Amino acid sequence: MMGLQSPTQETLARLLADLYAQPGVCGACLQVRDTVLIHDLPYSDDRIDSLAKRIDRLIAGYENVGRSIWQICAGFEKYRLLILCRSNTRLSILLKPETDPALIAGRATRLLMEVEIPTEAAVPSAAPAQSHAATTPLPVTTAGENGIGREELEKLVTGLLSRVTGSVTASKLIQRELAGKNGSFPREEARKLGLAVLENIPNRGKREALVSEFLNALNS
Amino acid sequence: MTVGLLASKESVHIRLGANKEIVSADDVVFEDQHQEESRTMIHEFEYLSDYLEDFAQSLSMGKPQFVTVTELGRQTTFRYEADGGKAIILTRAHRGVEQALKEAR
Numbered sequence: 001m002m003g004l005q006s007p008t009q010e011t012l013a014r015l016l017a018d019l020y021a022q023p024g025v026c027g028a029c030l031q032v033r034d035t036v037l038i039h040d041l042p043y044s045d046d047r048i049d050s051l052a053k054r055i056d057r058l059i060a061g062y063e064n065v066g067r068s069i070w071q072i073c074a075g076f077e078k079y080r081l082l083i084l085c086r087s088n089t090r091l092s093i094l095l096k097p098e099t100d101p102a103l104i105a106g107r108a109t110r111l112l113m114e115v116e117i118p119t120e121a122a123v124p125s126a127a128p129a130q131s132h133a134a135t136t137p138l139p140v141t142t143a144g145e146n147g148i149g150r151e152e153l154e155k156l157v158t159g160l161l162s163r164v165t166g167s168v169t170a171s172k173l174i175q176r177e178l179a180g181k182n183g184s185f186p187r188e189e190a191r192k193l194g195l196a197v198l199e200n201i202p203n204r205g206k207r208e209a210l211v212s213e214f215l216n217a218l219n220s
Numbered sequence: 221m222t223v224g225l226l227a228s229k230e231s232v233h234i235r236l237g238a239n240k241e242i243v244s245a246d247d248v249v250f251e252d253q254h255q256e257e258s259r260t261m262i263h264e265f266e267y268l269s270d271y272l273e274d275f276a277q278s279l280s281m282g283k284p285q286f287v288t289v290t291e292l293g294r295q296t297t298f299r300y301e302a303d304g305g306k307a308i309i310l311t312r313a314h315r316g317v318e319q320a321l322k323e324a325r
Contacts, residue, residue: 062291072287075285079279
């Protein structure tokens, strides 16, 4: 979370730039519903506005039938287009075709969590990443107020961890992390505990993918 | 999520011909109670294809090759085949794109 500070265009640009720490990222676009907040994709603003509207319609088609989509990854001959969704915010990332989207998804999910936009919030004007003129602050929300029970957290993390390790090992790792902790955890604490357990997965790609899934599940 | 097609299986495969007819599929697809969901998945591929072709054209990305859709408790991979057919794989687990594509072959 961004804390009490609302993210400005400069902050958003910095967050998008963070995606480039992973090789293979060609550009990204952050939008709320069909309005572009910021982008650094190698296309004109008009073309990106049009893309954002189509992406929103695509996601809305699923939402209209009660399906809440976390991620869409589309592969083309020249690029891959990774679209991550969180509430009313969508982050689209253009990748080189040889890039593993799972490696990008974890980092991108964290970015989305930092810029979560309330549904009823006024959407600021679009601006390209290169522009530092616009400094309209964006509203942010705090973490979900509802806690999560130990049993529920254990079930969630066990389900994820058991895909990459034996159930006995998974159980030991979880029990070690949750030792002495009972009752209900605030979301932030649950997030830290879950991430600490998943940190034990040695394979980076698998770890990033499961972390991404964990964060989505925790906040859905 | 263990409902519908994934109620009794970890993954479900459907292969479509160039004319969108089912060439092969897991038995569960043909069970009466799952036919509507199976048809919806085939329709979903058409829905996604329209968008993919649109993205491909407007962003000059080349022909679409696949798309994966990830949601709570399920991941669906749609893959374009070289012969004009299409493969669909529905899984309970969220798999990496590369693994999902391998399974769709």
